[in-house]
Amino acid sequence: MTVSAAPTQATVKSETARAPVRKNRFWSWLIFVVGALYFLVPLAATFYWSLRAEKDKFGFEAYRRLFADTNFLPSFSESIVNAIAAILISLLIIVPTAYWVTLRLPKLRPVIEFITLLPFVIPAVVLVFGLIRLYSRPPLLLTATYDSSRILLVCVYAALSFPYMFRAVDNGLRAMDVRTLTEAAQSLGASWPTILFRVIFPNLRVALLSGALLTFAIVIGELTIALFMAQHTLGPYMANLTRSKVYEPSAMAIVAFAITWAAMGIIQLIGRGQQGQIAGGH
Amino acid sequence: MAYLTLSNISKQFGDTYAVQDFNLDVEKGEFVSFLGPSGCGKTTTLRMIAGFETPTDGAIALGGADITNKPPNQRKMGMIFQSYALFPNMTVAQNIGFGLRVRKDSKADIQERVREMISLVNLEKHAEKYPYQLSGGQQQRVSLARALAIRPDVLLLDEPLSALDAKIRVSLRAQIREIQRKLGITAIFVTHDQEEALSISDRIVVMYDGNVEQVGTPFEIYNFPTTTFVANFVGSLNTAVAEVTDPAKGLLSVNGVQFSSAAKMDGLQKGDNVRIAIRPERFSFASEVRKANVVDCRIENITFLGSVVRVHMLIGNSSFTMDTFNYPSLELPRIGATEQVTCSREAVLLLEEVRANGHEPKL
Amino acid sequence: MKSSISSSSPLANPAVRGARRPSRFKFGYWLGVLPFFVFSALLLIAPTVILGYRSLEGPDGGLTLDNYRQLTSEAVLSAYGMSIRISLTSAVLGGLVGFLIAWAISIGGLPRPLRTITSTFSGVASNFAGVPLAAAYVFTLGRVGVVTALFELLGIDLYRSGFSLYSFTGLTLVYMYFQIPLMVLVILPAIDGLKREWREAAENLGATSTQYWRDVALPVLMPSILGTMILLFGNAFGAHATAYALTGGLFNLATLLIGQQISGDVLHNPGLGYAVAMGMVIIMALSILIYSVLQRRSERWLR
Known part of the structure; x- marks a missing residue:
């Protein structure tokens, strides 16, 4: 029987009692507007520049040039393929792990949570330092060719996504009471593949998609690791672009921002605030 | 003049009334319960007394002074919440002393008062513990001590026992009542549990759908409910539509079975339809001869409830239940058997009229 | 199975x-969990362990702490110092601003949709880092940036008056762009955890709004606020891409120093390079540890 008072319904009589709230709201608005300005001005400035590629006129010339650049689409598509591969590997590893830990090995949970914290503890530049030292000489020579380096990069991305993926899947499993569902399915005679694909996955759709999109947003423009592994992906391409071109980088920043927005927007839409995320890897 | 007066209080949220035209006088030292199902407006009324909600209409007065628009932090009303609402960052002692600290009492005074309150609720061993280290019952006792520490004019309790286990609920209930008596403090207690309200209160206000259904002592509320809602909500009850056959003698007929009632039937006429109510425990097997209300019944079913045996029976064509005490030598009738049961004239209550033949009966 | x-x-x-x-x-x-451990071991743990091992190796083999002693050399110390200054400033300022924004959109009485928009935007902005962020700031506060130009119209030459995007101030300002939203995301649930009953109980006992915030709300939130600020510190401390994109990798920052060390032994001592990297890991681990301890404490309270 809790009745929450909507402040807008305050009557004339209650003005005195509501006075402090009104004062607070002034500060709230002030903070919000100043904050919004801080975040929108750089975007607006970048957008402004991206429209100024042609002299004395606004237009989308910078975007046209960006997409016409012979290196842009190849590096973009390579990054997309890398991201998707990393997401698939991550899913293949994390879903059974999270499921198993929830159902069979709860004692392992602290260990796994600790390991999924490692990407936050090891800065990307340190990680790539160690990877190069470890895998650039026999017996573990993986950086010899471009393609073997690329495989290593994708695997590293998958590992970096563990924190987001594990948290998303774990939350999803907790929300659906995986134990009861599994036992119910078993008691009805379902086999393991049936349980996994007909019961668990459909209920985890939102969690899996959130984890995947978050991974995508982080991996797609990743610079540090790709740079030191000499990969021709979007991150190094963009870094190079900012040094060599004037207007294209602004168009590129807007496109990158739009991609991040799309990923986050979809997460918000499908999950309605389910994600508990920590960013990392800047 | 009553100590706490609520006159014509209403509270509207949007288009709906949470509370409508609520009137109540509470005497100093009285223990009053607001009883009703969730959504009936009892908590909203309590929150208006505390100052967390402002009435859309009406006035609240305390000790003769109008407090309708006084901010909650100037009202000196101790409130106990269902969720305890203890400050998690403070120890038991700090929680209890909070109200004294914010009004800047001297350190010595605070210490003294806190010690007094801690011993009042028997938490001497836990004074330096944090809320998360205490059980629910202990937390609610801290909450009680914290509210009482400021010597409030009125103690407000918002379903304080609902989150607790059944056993603790009963013992804490008794403790609250004992402390309230000892301090002579005026208390308002909100609950949806009728047993709680009946056992603890001087008076009960039964509420339903934003309206006051009945105000009375637990005895009156239980034995003389005036509306169908009260009768049904407080205790279990048999109700049936009856036709008035002789208003002067108090005779009624339920599907042709005659009942005699001690209720006043002023304004009722022969042929009026009324609703009668009989509590299950007021029936008994007619082993001894009584003057009134010996009726035939068919035993439909018997349910064993421990200390009580509940007999489901048909009287006329209406279903009734009878509760009878269980004792080892009790001889239960066969299911399907026809027996005689009896109840006193006083047990037959009149609720409101169902259909009056052109008359406005007043009850 | x-x-x-x-x-x-x-x-x-x-x-x-x-x-x-x-x-x-x-x-x-x-x-079921084997692939996870193998993967983590090969890609996260082994690279760190090998750095740790190498950092303890002397030039002629054998274990030594010499490399760690050299961390106090000027080149390393100044890089660490700048990293710590930027991280600390951006964490404290970003934490404060983020907290205020989170407060405004949750219990500050702003319309509900603003909260949804802000938290989604925070998800975006906290992940909008690296090259695009650096580029956006170049177009805003670089020598020809829009805001720089606006200040010129007002007669203020930002770069003449000592401002530079490629400095401590500039980098801190840029980092705040992902620090503030991260604070908002992490602290919002904690603010939501403040129970309405606490406020009511405090008012009921005679407390003013200020007293409630000073004695109840802020102390309850403090572990979360401090913990998240420490998280922000680590977040900035390990950041490489944004600084690299902004300064071309030539700024004196710990992460950039490691980058230079990877490309070519700028410290003229491989062992020292490993020690610098391990030093970062240790600082990051400490900050995450303190964060989780404080977070646990606040969860106990906000349960």
Whole structure:
């Protein structure tokens, strides 16, 4: 029987009692507007520049040039393929792990949570330092060719996504009471593949998609690791672009921002605030 | 003049009334319960007394002074919440002393008062513990001590026992009542549990759908409910539509079975339809001869409830239940058997009229 | 994996179970999590361990702490110093601003949709880092940036008056762009955890709004606020891409120093390079540890 008072319904009589709230709201608005300005001005400035590629006129010339650049689409598509591969590997590893830990090995949970914290503890530049030292000489020579380096990069991305993926899947499993569902399915005679694909996955759709999109947003423009592994992906391409071109980088920043927005927007839409995320890897 | 007066209080949220035209006088030292199902407006009324909600209409007065628009932090009303609402960052002692600290009492005074309150609720061993280290019952006792520490004019309790286990609920209930008596403090207690309200209160206000259904002592509320809602909500009850056959003698007929009632039937006429109510425990097997209300019944079913045996029976064509005490030598009738049961004239209550033949009966 | 299932609750008594069944079943259990451990070991743990091992190796082999002693050399110390200054400033300022924004959109009385928009935007902005962020700031506050130009119209030459995007101030300002939203995301649930009853109980006991915030709300939130600020510190401390994109990798920052060390031994001592990297890991680990300790404490309160 809790009745929450909507402040807008305050009557004339209650003005005195509501006075402090009104004062607070002034500060709230002030903070919000100043904050919004801080975040929108750089975007607006970048957008402004991206429209100024042609002299004395606004237009989308910078975007046209960006997409016409012979290196842009190849590096973009390579990054997309890398991201998707990393997401698939991550899913293949994390879903059974999270499921198993929830159902069979709860004692392992602290260990796994600790390991999924490692990407936050090891800065990307340190990680790539160690990877190069470890895998650039026999017996573990993986950086010899471009393609073997690329495989290593994708695997590293998958590992970096563990924190987001594990948290998303774990939350999803907790929300659906995986134990009861599994036992119910078993008691009805379902086999393991049936349980996994007909019961668990459909209920985890939102969690899996959130984890995947978050991974995508982080991996797609990743610079540090790709740079030191000499990969021709979007991150190094963009870094190079900012040094060599004037207007294209602004168009590129807007496109990158739009991609991040799309990923986050979809997460918000499908999950309605389910994600508990920590960013990392800047 | 009553100590706490609520006159014509209403509270509207949007288009709906949470509370409508609520009137109540509470005497100093009285223990009053607001009883009703969730959504009936009892908590909203309590929150208006505390100052967390402002009435859309009406006035609240305390000790003769109008407090309708006084901010909650100037009202000196101790409130106990269902969720305890203890400050998690403070120890038991700090929680209890909070109200004294914010009004800047001297350190010595605070210490003294806190010690007094801690011993009042028997938490001497836990004074330096944090809320998360205490059980629910202990937390609610801290909450009680914290509210009482400021010597409030009125103690407000918002379903304080609902989150607790059944056993603790009963013992804490008794403790609250004992402390309230000892301090002579005026208390308002909100609950949806009728047993709680009946056992603890001087008076009960039964509420339903934003309206006051009945105000009375637990005895009156239980034995003389005036509306169908009260009768049904407080205790279990048999109700049936009856036709008035002789208003002067108090005779009624339920599907042709005659009942005699001690209720006043002023304004009722022969042929009026009324609703009668009989509590299950007021029936008994007619082993001894009584003057009134010996009726035939068919035993439909018997349910064993421990200390009580509940007999489901048909009287006329209406279903009734009878509760009878269980004792080892009790001889239960066969299911399907026809027996005689009896109840006193006083047990037959009149609720409101169902259909009056052109008359406005007043009850 | 048919081996591992019996329809009764298999976890009810692991001790009895383990005693009765052969160890093959346990192995089946572990098979589900094995890929995770192998992957983590090869890609996260082994690279760190090898850096740690190398950092303890002397120039002629053998274990030594010499490399760590050299961390106090000027080149390293100044890079660490700048990293710590930027991280600390951006964490404290970003934390404060983020907290205020989170407060405004949650209990500050702003319309509900603003909260949804802000938290989604925070998800975006906290991940909008690296090259695009650096580029956006170049177009805003670089020498020809829009805001720089606006200040010129007002007669203020930002770069003449000592401002530079490629400095401590500039980098801090840029970092705040992902620090503030991260604070908002992490602190919002904590603010939501403040129970309405606490405020009401405080008011009821005679407290003013200020007293409530000073004695109840802020102390309750403090572990979360401090913990998240420490998280922000680590977030900035390990950041490489944004600084690299902004300064071309030539700024004096710990992460950039490691980058230079990877490309070519700028410290003229490989062992020292490993020690610098391990030093970062240690600082990051400490900050995450303090964060989780404080977070646990606040969860206990906000339960």
